[in-house]
Amino acid sequence: DTEVTQTPKHLVMGMTNKKSLKCEQHMGHRAMYWYKQKAKKPPELMFVYSYEKLSINESVPSRFSPECPNSSLLNLHLHALQPEDSALYLCASSQGRMLRTEGTEAFFGQGTRLTVV
Amino acid sequence: GNSVTQMEGPVTLSEEAFLTINCTYTATGYPSLFWYVQYPGEGLQLLLKATKADDKGSNKGFEATYRKETTSFHLEKGSVQVSDSAVYFCALVPRVGNTGKLIFGQGTTLQVKP
Numbered sequence: 508d509t510e511v512t513q514t515p516k517h518l519v520m521g522m523t524n525k526k527s528l529k530c531e532q533h534m535g536h537r538a539m540y541w542y543k544q545k546a547k548k549p550p551e552l553m554f555v556y557s558y559e560k561l562s563i564n565e566s567v568p569s570r571f572s573p574e575c576p577n578s579s580l581l582n583l584h585l586h587a588l589q590p591e592d593s594a595l596y597l598c599a600s601s602q603g604r605m606l607r608t609e610g611t612e613a614f615f616g617q618g619t620r621l622t623v624v
Numbered sequence: 625g626n627s628v629t630q631m632e633g634p635v636t637l638s639e640e641a642f643l644t645i646n647c648t649y650t651a652t653g654y655p656s657l658f659w660y661v662q663y664p665g666e667g668l669q670l671l672l673k674a675t676k677a678d679d680k681g682s683n684k685g686f687e688a689t690y691r692k693e694t695t696s697f698h699l700e701k702g703s704v705q706v707s708d709s710a711v712y713f714c715a716l717v718p719r720v721g722n723t724g725k726l727i728f729g730q731g732t733t734l735q736v737k738p
Contacts, residue, residue: 513667549713549728550668563725597667612658613726615668 510534511616513598519622522588528619530581530598539581540613541573542597550597556581557603588623595620626651626718630729637736643701645732647688647714650695655716657681657690657697658726662711671699671712704736 511532520526530539538557542550555563556575570592572584581598601613631646649655659671659681672681674690674697681688686701697714714729 511667547731549731550726552725555725595667599668612670612673614670615660617667 511598511600511614513596513616513619515619516617517620517622519624520585520588521624522590524588525584525586527585528583528596528598528621530583530600530616531579532600532614533579534600534602534614535578536600536602536614537578538601538603539575540599540601541571541581541583542599542615544595544597544618546594554583585621588621590623593621593623626655626716626727628714628716628727628729630712630714630732632730632732634733634735637704637734639706639736639738640703641736643699643704643708643734645699645712645714645734647697647699647729648695649697649714649716651716651718653719654692655718657688658715658717659686659688659697659699660713660715660728662713662731664710668713704734706736706738709734709736 514529540555541553543553544550552565553567554573559575570587574582595618597618598616599613602611627650629648656675658673660668661671662668672683674681677690677692679690688697688699711731711733713731715726
């Protein structure tokens with residue numbers, strides 16, 4: 508099983524709403540990631556979790572709040588978003604955070620397409 | 625700094641044509657290199673990878689060779705199909721520092737016509 512599952516697939520939310528994106532993997536991976544992808548652009552790293560601890564925050568605004576409840580789950584809590592936050596949010600996981608040795612490549616989920624109205 | 629440069633698209637080919645998508649990189653030391661593919665409306669899938677110089681990654685008829693002399697990792701396929709239409713991203717992970725961060729090129733859109 509090399510699957511990273513993200514829910515929901517689509518989400519429309521108002522600027523005053525609170526919502527959460529969920530990501531799950533059962534590959535035993537110990538590193539998990541959130542990326543943001545705008546249309547016709549490459550993904551941009553937001554957060555990296557390693558062994559359930561936040562190890563990288565790419566200066567993401569506090570209206571995005573990540574959470575890693577256990578080694579298989581990763582959440583992204585959203586609050587008071589702006590229309591410019593509309594994007595595809597991708598979750599990924601890898602065996603380790605190093606990503607550069609054999610067997611540690613990142614696997615991506617299908618993404619959640621978020622629209623902020 | 626570390627960066628990846630890809631040829632601009634879109635690349636439009638007829639079915640069974642030969643494909644080359646150019647990718648060059650700038651990095652300290654010898655990074656690991658990847659090609660990811662994104663089909664319409666989907667997430668990214670790892671297509672192939674190479675972790676050291678002269679390695680050739682291959683998958684589904686696609687190939688790329690890690691060339692340290694030219695700092696390149698060009699993607700090739702001998703005969704494309706309509707189902708290969710997608711956006712292709714070249715990416716690197718540096719050998720030093722920046723662990724956990726894939727650095728992507730801008731992506732190249734491939735359109736294959738029947």
